[in-house]
Every structure is written in C-alpha cells, then in structure tokens.
Amino acid sequence: MPILVLLAWSVATHFGWLDVRLWSSPELVLQGGWSALRDGSLAAALKASLARNLIGFAIGASAGLSLGLVLALLPLVDTLLEPTLNAARQVALFAWVPFLSLWLGNGEEGRIAFIALAAFFPVLLNTHLGARQVDAKHIEVARILGLKPYRLILKVILPSALPSLMTGLRLGLIYAWLATIGAEYLFSSTTGIGALMMDARELFRMDQVILGMAVVGAVGFSLNILLSRLGHLPLWRGLEEVP
Amino acid sequence: MTDLSHWAHDTRPRFRMRPPSFSLPVPAGLPERLRPLLAWVVPALLLVAWWSVTQVHLVPEQILPAPAIVVRAFSALIASGDLQSNLLISLNRVGYGFGAGALAGLGFGAAMGFSDGFARLVRPTFLIIAQVPVLAWLPFLMLLLGIGEALKIVLVAKSVFVPVTLSTTAGIRSVPARWLELARVLRFSRWKTLCRVILPAALPQLFGGLRYGLTHAWMALVVVELLASYEGIGYLMIYSRQLFQLDVMVAIMLVIGAVGLLFDRVLALGEAWLARRYGGAA
Numbered sequence: 263m264p265i266l267v268l269l270a271w272s273v274a275t276h277f278g279w280l281d282v283r284l285w286s287s288p289e290l291v292l293q294g295g296w297s298a299l300r301d302g303s304l305a306a307a308l309k310a311s312l313a314r315n316l317i318g319f320a321i322g323a324s325a326g327l328s329l330g331l332v333l334a335l336l337p338l339v340d341t342l343l344e345p346t347l348n349a350a351r352q353v354a355l356f357a358w359v360p361f362l363s364l365w366l367g368n369g370e371e372g373r374i375a376f377i378a379l380a381a382f383f384p385v386l387l388n389t390h391l392g393a394r395q396v397d398a399k400h401i402e403v404a405r406i407l408g409l410k411p412y413r414l415i416l417k418v419i420l421p422s423a424l425p426s427l428m429t430g431l432r433l434g435l436i437y438a439w440l441a442t443i444g445a446e447y448l449f450s451s452t453t454g455i456g457a458l459m460m461d462a463r464e465l466f467r468m469d470q471v472i473l474g475m476a477v478v479g480a481v482g483f484s485l486n487i488l489l490s491r492l493g494h495l496p497l498w499r500g501l502e503e504v505p
Numbered sequence: 506m507t508d509l510s511h512w513a514h515d516t517r518p519r520f521r522m523r524p525p526s527f528s529l530p531v532p533a534g535l536p537e538r539l540r541p542l543l544a545w546v547v548p549a550l551l552l553v554a555w556w557s558v559t560q561v562h563l564v565p566e567q568i569l570p571a572p573a574i575v576v577r578a579f580s581a582l583i584a585s586g587d588l589q590s591n592l593l594i595s596l597n598r599v600g601y602g603f604g605a606g607a608l609a610g611l612g613f614g615a616a617m618g619f620s621d622g623f624a625r626l627v628r629p630t631f632l633i634i635a636q637v638p639v640l641a642w643l644p645f646l647m648l649l650l651g652i653g654e655a656l657k658i659v660l661v662a663k664s665v666f667v668p669v670t671l672s673t674t675a676g677i678r679s680v681p682a683r684w685l686e687l688a689r690v691l692r693f694s695r696w697k698t699l700c701r702v703i704l705p706a707a708l709p710q711l712f713g714g715l716r717y718g719l720t721h722a723w724m725a726l727v728v729v730e731l732l733a734s735y736e737g738i739g740y741l742m743i744y745s746r747q748l749f750q751l752d753v754m755v756a757i758m759l760v761i762g763a764v765g766l767l768f769d770r771v772l773a774l775g776e777a778w779l780a781r782r783y784g785g786a787a
Binding site: 264267343345346350353355356358360361364443444459462471472475478480 | 551
C-alpha cells in the first residue's frame with residue numbers, strides 16, 4: 263500500500279492532476295535528497311540536530327533517573343515533591359519555550375535546556391515507577407545480607423527496575439527528538455533539520471519539506487529501535503540475577 | 506515491530522513497595538489526612554522563594570516578575586476579556602480536532618482490530634504516518650492548508666488519531682478468545698457481542714488511548730499556536746513574549762498548565778470509573 267500511494271502520487275503529479283509546485287513529486291524529493299546529500303547540507307543539518315538531541319537527552323535523562331530513584335527510595339521526598347512534579351508535567355511542553363528563550367537566550371543553551379526538559383519527565387516517571395515495583399522480598403534479602411545502600415541500588419533496584427527504566431529512556435528519547443525539531447522551529451535562526459524544514463517552507467520548497475519529514479521520521483524510528491534493542495542486549499542479562 | 510507500550514506508561518497500576526531500611530520514612534504518627542497537605546509544601550516554598558527573590562531584586566523584573574505583578578496581569582487579562590476569548594478559541598480548536606481525530610481513530614482502529622486483512626493492508630502505511638511526529642507534519646500542512654483554522658484542526662486531529670487508533674486496535678485484540686467463544690455458544694447476535702462482550706473488555710484500553718490523545722492534542726495545539734496563529738492562548742503567549750511582558754507570560758503559562766491538568770484529571774476520573782464498572786476485564 264505505501265508503494266501504491268507513492269505510485270499514485272507520482273502519476274498524479276506527472277499528468278498534472280496535482281500541481282507539482284504544491285505537491286512536489288517523488289522524483290523531485292529524491293533528486294533534492296540526492297543533491298542535499300552530495301553537497302553535505304543534509305548531513306550537516308542532521309549532525310547539528312542529533313548532537314543537540316543527544317546532549318539534551320543526556321542531561322534530561324540523568325536528571326530524571328536520579329530524581330526518580332530518590333523519589334522511589336525516600337517516601338517523604340516523594341510525598342512532598344510528586345504532586346508538584348505532576349502538575350509541572352501538565353504544562354504543555356512547548357509552553358516552556360518562550361520562558362527558556364527569555365531566561366537562557368535564543369541560543370544553544372535555551373534549545374538544549376528545552377530538549378533536556380522534554381526528556382526529563384518520561385524518564386523520571388518510569389524510573390520512579392520501576393524502582394517502586396521492586397519486589398519487597400528482594401530488598402529484604404539484600405538487607406539481611408547487609409548490602410550497603412549504593413550496592414542495593416546498583417545490584418537490586420536498578421536491575422529490577424530495568425524494563426520500566428528502558429521504557430522511560432525510550433520515551434525520553436522520542437520526546438527529546440520531538441523537542442529538538444520544535445526547538446529548531448521556535449528558537450530563531452539556527453541550524454538543523456527543523457530549521458531546514460522551516461526555511462524550505464518559507465521558500466515554498468515542498469520537496470525539501472517532504473524530505474525533512476522523511477528524515478525526521480526515519481531518525482525517530484531508528485532511535486526508537488536502537489534503544490529497544492539496547493534493552494534486550496545480553497549485557498543486561500547478568501544484572502538481572504539478584505545477588 | 507513498533508513497541509506500543511510507550512503510550513500506556515502512566516496507566517499501569519502503581520504498586521507501593523515497602524520502604525527500604527535506610528529510607529526516611531514518613532513519620533509514623535502522621536495521619537493520612539495530612540498527606541494532601543504535604544503536597545502543598547513544595548509549591549508554597551517555591552512561591553515564598555519566588556516572592557523573596559523578587560523582593561530583594563536578586564533578578565531584574567524583566568526576567569522574573571513578582572507574584573503580585575503576575576496576579577495583576579492575570580486579572581487584567583480577565584478584565585479585558587482577552588484570556589476568555591482566546592482560551593475559548595483554543596478550546597474550540599481542541600474540541601473539533603479531538604472529536605475528528607478520536608472518531609477517525611476509533612473507526613480506523615476498530616477496522617484494524619476486527620479485520621486481519623484490512624490491518625495487513627494499511628498497517629505499514631499507518632505506521633509510516635505515525636512515525637513522523639506531529640511537528641514534522643507542521644511545515645507540510647502549512648504549505649498545503651495555509652495557517653488558517655484547518656491547519657490547527659488537522660494537526661490536533663492527527664495527534665489524537667494515532668494513539669486512539671493504536672489503543673482501539675489493541676483493545677479489540679485483547680478481548681479473550683474464550684469470551685468470544687462463550688458469546689458464540691450463547692448465540693449472541695453480532696450487535697450484542699459488540700455491546701456486551703467486546704466493548705466492555707476493550708473499554709479501559711480504549712479510554713487510555715483517548716486520555717493520551719487529549720494530552721497530545723493540547724500539546725500540539727499550543728505548538729501550532731506558538732508558530733502559526735493570530736489568536737488563541739498560544740498566540741497570546743508568543744505575543745506577550747515579543748512585548749517582553751513576562752507577567753502576562755507567566756499567567757498564561759499557568760492557565761495552559763491548569764487546562765492540561767484539568768483535562769488529565771477529568772479523564773483520569775473517567776478511567777477510574779470505567780475500571781470500577783468493568784474492572785477485571787482481560
């Protein structure tokens with residue numbers, strides 16, 4: 263069926279049923295993609311976006327991970343903080359943009375802070391959830407064995423919470439990618455795929471817009487696959503055996 | 506291939522684990538009634554911190570206006586009617602977009618859930634569409650539809666359509682085969698099977714999708730209003746940003762948060778009610 267859609271699109275633009283200027287055509291998109299690949303503009307934009315995405319994700323995810331653990335382990339902190347965090351989560355993500363751009367400037371800091379914020383909440387939520395679901399029996403055994411707190415976290419809680427944690431990281435990465443595109447739209451004058459698409463829109467270059475969409479989708483898809491594969495790596499298997 | 510568990514992350518039941526020995530437990534004598542009060546401690550502290558920071562002029566007012574100024578901006582927004590009219594516009598857009606997206610998602614998801622052939626035919630295309638995030642559709646749709654009302658409604662509808670379709674399909678697929686068999690044995694008509702067996706069993710998942718969809722709808726609307734709009738709550742925010750009216754911005758942000766919270770709470774209540782009514786399904 264995707265092939266049929268592509269064919270229909272190609273045929274319709276070929277015979278002029280759809281205006282090529284508005285709808286572009288598969289050939290044009292491919293051509294544009296090829297030339298963007300050759301002159302390196304696509305690679306440069308992709309690199310800028312990915313770097314931004316990963317830095318923001320790393321910051322947001324580590325913050326979310328640590329706070330999630332703290333909340334799960336210290337019920338008092340949880341009772342105090344959770345409602346506030348939950349309320350903050352309800353603010354539609356992009357409503358933060360105007361603030362961040364005012365407080366941190368329109369440059370890279372603002373963008374990265376925004377991406378980090380996007381990754382922060384899903385990671386926090388799922389770490390919290392996972393660490394709370396740890397079997398109380400395992401913790402009891404660890405206590406009887408006299409494990410030190412940091413060893414308890416490392417050897418019991420993190421391995422047990424891993425599935426939920428990986429879900430959180432994957433979600434965080436999805437949101438971070440979304441935020442990267444959003445940040446490139448909303449923060450003025452920048453590089454990256456999002457900026458490329460917005461520029462293309464202003465120039466009425468539908469082929470480039472569609473190319474951008476395809477790249478954004480493909481990158482999101484690959485990041486997603488990458489992290490879900492990572493979750494199944496044998497590397498983690500050993501950790502799942504509780505000492 | 507696509508793991509769909511991610512949209513269900515906050516509908517999972519929460520298990521409380523016993524606090525480990527080294528934790529700071531909530532004081533044992535603390536009555537349960539006080540717990541809701543504890544939730545307000547941090548916001549209150551934040552408010553005090555905010556107030557004192559502005560009081561001693563630690564940061565310039567253009568960067569962080571004092572709480573009192575925000576309250577004044579808020580009442581001015583209400584007095585002029587700007588807030589209500591723009592909020593109404595935004596809510597209207599969410600309403601239409603959500604309605605269209607949810608209906609399409611329910612229909613499409615049901616078709617995919619009931620018919621394997623249809624699912625096999627359209628699933629790849631659907632997944633391709635779903636993989637491209639709402640934001641990446643934005644420039645495309647802006648070129649096709651302009652920046653009028655249609656753009657907002659289509660974009661919001663798309664953000665609702667994907668999760669609702671996924672959860673509807675998953676919900677229908679999750680109906681235990683034994684139940685369907687029982688319905689056949691009892692000679693239920695198709696309609697009765699749908700109403701008495703399939704819907705109750707699929708409802709919790711289905712509703713989870715709607716809830717998730719509404720959260721996304723609100724987010725998508727705010728983005729599109731920030732980027733391409735001349736009215737609505739997001740536009741009001743970007744407009745005040747351009748005028749450096751931080752007090753107005755803070756007030757609007759609180760409104761955006763409150764609306765999101767309200768949507769989520771209302772649907773969470775609905776979900777809890779459904780779980781009570783049809784609990785134990787699947």
